Amino acid sequence: MYDPQRAKHLCSEQLIARQLPQGGWPFxxxxxxxxxxxxxxxxxxxxxxxxxxxxAAIRFLLHIQNPNGSWPxxxxxxxxxxxxxxxxxxxLNCCGVGGKADDRAIRWLLHSRGWESHWLWKWKFRTTDRxxxxxxxxxxxxxxxxxxxxxxxxxYSLLALKNCIxxxxxxxxxxxxxxxxxxxxxxxxxxxxxxxxxxxxYGRPLAPHPDATAIALLALxxxxxxxxxxxxxxxxxxxxxxCSAPWSLAWTILALNAFRRATQPLxxxxxxxxxxDEINDGxxxxxxxxxxxxxxxxxAFGVHS
Amino acid sequence: MKVDRRTxxxxxxxxxxxxxxxxxxxxxxxxxxxxxxRSRVAILSAGSYSENxxxxxxxxxxxxxxxxxxxxxxxxxxxxxxxxxxxxNTHPLLVSAAAECFHRLGAKTVLVGEGPGHQRDTELVxxxxxxxxxxxxxxxPFVDLNRDELVERPxxxxxxxxKSFWLPRTIVxxxxxxxxxxxxxxxxxxxxxxxxxxxxxxxxxKYGWPKNILHWKGIQESILDICATVPVHFVxxxxxxxxxxxxxxxxxxxxxxxxxxxxxPVAADATCARLMGFDPDRIVHIRAGAQxxxxxxxxxxxxxxxxxxxxxxxxxxxxxxxxxxxxxxxxGLT
Numbered sequence: 001m002y003d004p005q006r007a008k009h010l011c012s013e014q015l016i017a018r019q020l021p022q023g024g025w026p027f028x029x030x031x032x033x034x035x036x037x038x039x040x041x042x043x044x045x046x047x048x049x050x051x052x053x054x055x056a057a058i059r060f061l062l063h064i065q066n067p068n069g070s071w072p073x074x075x076x077x078x079x080x081x082x083x084x085x086x087x088x089x090x091x092l093n094c095c096g097v098g099g100k101a102d103d104r105a106i107r108w109l110l111h112s113r114g115w116e117s118h119w120l121w122k123w124k125f126r127t128t129d130r131x132x133x134x135x136x137x138x139x140x141x142x143x144x145x146x147x148x149x150x151x152x153x154x155x156y157s158l159l160a161l162k163n164c165i166x167x168x169x170x171x172x173x174x175x176x177x178x179x180x181x182x183x184x185x186x187x188x189x190x191x192x193x194x195x196x197x198x199x200x201x202y203g204r205p206l207a208p209h210p211d212a213t214a215i216a217l218l219a220l221x222x223x224x225x226x227x228x229x230x231x232x233x234x235x236x237x238x239x240x241x242x243c244s245a246p247w248s249l250a251w252t253i254l255a256l257n258a259f260r261r262a263t264q265p266l267x268x269x270x271x272x273x274x275x276x277d278e279i280n281d282g283x284x285x286x287x288x289x290x291x292x293x294x295x296x297x298x299x300a301f302g303v304h305s
Numbered sequence: 306m307k308v309d310r311r312t313x314x315x316x317x318x319x320x321x322x323x324x325x326x327x328x329x330x331x332x333x334x335x336x337x338x339x340x341x342x343r344s345r346v347a348i349l350s351a352g353s354y355s356e357n358x359x360x361x362x363x364x365x366x367x368x369x370x371x372x373x374x375x376x377x378x379x380x381x382x383x384x385x386x387x388x389x390x391x392x393x394n395t396h397p398l399l400v401s402a403a404a405e406c407f408h409r410l411g412a413k414t415v416l417v418g419e420g421p422g423h424q425r426d427t428e429l430v431x432x433x434x435x436x437x438x439x440x441x442x443x444x445x446p447f448v449d450l451n452r453d454e455l456v457e458r459p460x461x462x463x464x465x466x467x468k469s470f471w472l473p474r475t476i477v478x479x480x481x482x483x484x485x486x487x488x489x490x491x492x493x494x495x496x497x498x499x500x501x502x503x504x505x506x507x508x509x510x511k512y513g514w515p516k517n518i519l520h521w522k523g524i525q526e527s528i529l530d531i532c533a534t535v536p537v538h539f540v541x542x543x544x545x546x547x548x549x550x551x552x553x554x555x556x557x558x559x560x561x562x563x564x565x566x567x568x569x570p571v572a573a574d575a576t577c578a579r580l581m582g583f584d585p586d587r588i589v590h591i592r593a594g595a596q597x598x599x600x601x602x603x604x605x606x607x608x609x610x611x612x613x614x615x616x617x618x619x620x621x622x623x624x625x626x627x628x629x630x631x632x633x634x635x636x637g638l639t
Binding site: 281 | 386388423424425426428429432433449452453454455457471492510511512513514515517518520521551554555623
């Protein structure tokens, strides 16, 4: 018999054991290089009882923040900023960390934008480069500077900005949230759901991905209900029936739970996966840990069922 | 001679591509020369994936007299995404057969590594494409190159204008990298073969999903910079069932019933292009790569096993790449 609480406990123990001395987490369990995404997700996954580990993770994240307010993708990365900045800001806000680091990150996010928002590239995508179906007026956030917007960094940034306390740039904040939400709706796949951000290429629809769909849905929580969200939730539910990969399954549980759809059979399946095989990837372990918490009515993405 | 709009468009694109190639070739931008005097390519017949691929590969590899005893070997297949029914990825049975062959040749270790460019959940692709079961059965470790430890390396060519790349430690520490592409037409780069396959070593954790910076810096230019910096020591290309049309994801299956082996990525890709009915000299990264990464001309390639057999009908492409297609009767092939 699989027990989600026991599996969750197992994940937490493994997460704590894999924390590196400087406070971060690597992707690969054997690696010694801290990366930002597994660190932010692990911090969100750890319960409030893990005070020492959480404090070390917060100190680590604050320490590696770039001078421009963004976060790098990993220790040693250049200081330009990565698409994980929104995720870190969201997690630090959830942990009650604000102050100057928060303000600088918000300022960076408000000014970081996909290159399609630039008039020259907008013109290019409207005239000579029309093979990917999208509206360049609807832009979000890129993975790295000087590239176009993609679904996951845009979703992470929306999660952060929707949860931050508006400062002096309230109008710009609302504008960026509005544009980001429009961009996500613009990039949906014809059957519902999202992939990296190319719904239709050369007139042919591309398949959505469970993880990108789930993260986008979490970012869109609180938006007025509409057929795109419903279609995406329906697609995610259908897709989950044949999904056993822990990263995708865990994100799916978090999203479906946030939208109050049934997740118990998926939690049972995820529990079985966790108890049968060790999860090597730190980011996956953290998301799985959060998804298993949904069994006890808690959702790390701000929903208490 | 009557020139219709389609022919005119294809001709114009050909001219534009020619101009682009000329621009790329105008000034050498590489700091390394990997091209040897001669290269070897073997074309092997394989009717389907249910044949004894290990035996076919073993016989093929014997032609090359490879000495990989004691070396760590990295097999780099093309894993993009899983769409049921679409021949998108290098077939797991071929990768599995290659792993077994390299073990038998005395490799110190054999790893399989890939960093998909579109799908963030590499494990999902592995599970659903059948790779996970196959590798587990054989106890061949897999490394997600998107999430590996990263090491900064200066570029050994400068076509993109970038100075360095962050690369997975696994790639940097592999003594023998085997590019195992699925032979496909590609809507952005014309073809995706052993050189384009190396996009998968560029880590998503740094460059994102997709690795959009490579598109902005130029796909052909990025291929050249990556292949200059990360040497491909051997190629095993899956053309048992290839893909034509709107590749890499939405094209149509095109059985060629061939596996291509080569000790030179440029020679491998030039040969694959010929098998697809394309002129390799019209493919920018192959033509430019022939200056320093390997040999494109048939006069510098020792053809082992079977000869190059041109298809009755060249592979279909998206309209922008129709100029690659050779009309066998009019153009001939070099």
